Amino acid sequence: MYAVTVVFQIKAEVVEDFLPLMIANAEASLKDEPGCRQFDVCTDPDRPGDVFLYELYDDADAFQAHLQTPHFKSFDAKVAGMIAQKTVRTYAKVAS
Template structure:
């Protein structure tokens, strides 16, 4: 499996709207995309303008399919306007604990 971990630095005052949009995107991704297994949204405990996204897909192709979905494309421009900068870490998932089906 394939994972991306994204550190997102938001523009001041953008947190509430970003969280609203990304929560809907995360929910739709897990519910409607067979290749998306996990889409977690995490808040930094020390910086209120930093959030993290932890996403697990079957493969890089499944991530690309995610980027072509209606829910992703619908909100992408709004989400991009709320972001100051982001950094993406890409990794292969070796083990889920506990194991998932």
């Protein structure tokens, strides 16, 4: 398994516009990508501009395929101006 975490800091004036686009992207990823196993969109009421994603893929190739999908490219273009900061981290499962 291959885990991806993303922390967005969204510009305060567009948080309400960002979230529906983020949720639609997550739903499309789960529906249309066989290698996407989990895609959680999380927020903190005390920090409404922070959005945390937890994504789980079969492997790194499945994540790279995700980045090439039409729904991701559309989402990415629509939200580019809404993001103040973005941190992406990836993790591979340690074999047991």
